Amino acid sequence: MVHLTRKIEFSASHLYHNPNLSAEENRRIFGKCNNPHGHGHNYTLEVTVAGEPNPVTGMVLDLRELKEILEREVMRRMDHRHLNYEVPELAGQIPTCENIAQVIWRLLDPKITQGRLHRVRLYESPDLFADCYRNGTSGAGN
Amino acid sequence: MKNDGLHIELGRRYRFAASHRLHTPQLSEEENCRVFGKCNNPYGHGHNYVLEVRLSGKIDPATGMIANLADLDAFVERHVLEEFDHHSLNEDVAAFRDTVPTTENLCIEIFRRLEKFPHARLESVRIQETVNNSFEYAGNTEGNHS
Numbered sequence: 001m002v003h004l005t006r007k008i009e010f011s012a013s014h015l016y017h018n019p020n021l022s023a024e025e026n027r028r029i030f031g032k033c034n035n036p037h038g039h040g041h042n043y044t045l046e047v048t049v050a051g052e053p054n055p056v057t058g059m060v061l062d063l064r065e066l067k068e069i070l071e072r073e074v075m076r077r078m079d080h081r082h083l084n085y086e087v088p089e090l091a092g093q094i095p096t097c098e099n100i101a102q103v104i105w106r107l108l109d110p111k112i113t114q115g116r117l118h119r120v121r122l123y124e125s126p127d128l129f130a131d132c133y134r135n136g137t138s139g140a141g142n
Numbered sequence: 143m144k145n146d147g148l149h150i151e152l153g154r155r156y157r158f159a160a161s162h163r164l165h166t167p168q169l170s171e172e173e174n175c176r177v178f179g180k181c182n183n184p185y186g187h188g189h190n191y192v193l194e195v196r197l198s199g200k201i202d203p204a205t206g207m208i209a210n211l212a213d214l215d216a217f218v219e220r221h222v223l224e225e226f227d228h229h230s231l232n233e234d235v236a237a238f239r240d241t242v243p244t245t246e247n248l249c250i251e252i253f254r255r256l257e258k259f260p261h262a263r264l265e266s267v268r269i270q271e272t273v274n275n276s277f278e279y280a281g282n283t284e285g286n287h288s
Contacts, residue, residue: 016205016206018204018205020204021204029205029210030205031212093203093206094205094206094207095206096201096205096206096207097152098150098152098201098206098207098208099201099206101150102148102150102201105148121153126155127154127155127156128153128154128155128211129152129153129154130150130151130152130153130208131150131151131152131153131196132148132149132150132151133148133149133150133151134147134148134149135147135148135149136149137149
């Protein structure tokens with residue numbers, strides 16, 4: 001089994017606000033992430049696909065194909081967008097790293113037909129990220 | 143919120159600067175020098191450590207979070223950074239009085255402290271000692287590849 005990883009970057013804005021909570025509770029839980037006009041990040045997405053290299057091409061999957069999938073499913077949806085208002089898949093959710101990583105997993109998983117999606121890692125900043133795996137396949141060293 | 147059989151982890155990185163000296167009284171001076179090389183120099187030396195903590199748990203639908211970062215940051219500050227940052231690991235951290243403060247042992251010590259974090263499950267502690275060396279400990283569990 002070989003794991004290959006492709007990285008892309010996109011920029012987007014968001015804010016954290018739960019309409020079911022009071023203004024004070026929103027402020028207490030989310031801090032400055034609750035500022036009403038939002039703020040932005042340069043997100044870095046690492047997508048890891050696991051599989052056996054094809055004996056003829058030597059590839060788990062064609063990186064060009066993965067690049068096109070990422071362009072179509074992630075870049076067009078999220079790059080230079082406001083995640084709260086412009087991404088229907090995130091509607092009704094707080095656009096945290098954890099939730100965005102899950103949404104990206106669900107978008108990519110059915111599209112990757114060679115190899116198998118192994119991990120989606122989304123960095124909001126160099127010091128904060130979320131990992132999404134299929135249950136039972138996570139762990140140190142992966 | 144429906145999880146769809148997915149496993150989600152939150153990763154957070156912290157930085158601290160500390161000194162250490164690799165030396166054990168269980169070996170002779172010569173053996174210490176041979177085993178630890180320049181890391182055995184008597185007055186120690188320092189590193190800018192990068193600590194990466196990974197946690198797992200259910201995403202709270204009200205907050206979209208596995209754990210509130212403010213809680214995690216405060217916990218790591220209180221249980222690790224306050225004692226380690228700008229300190230000598232050998233002299234200032236009781237756990238390293240009798241244990242060599244290699245980064246392997248540092249991972250285990252920090253894991254032991256952070257696994258008490260009450261709001262999520264600690265998956266692993268990874269420490270980068272320099273840009274070329276990193277170490278990871280995921281607890282003493284079966285199937286752990288660290």
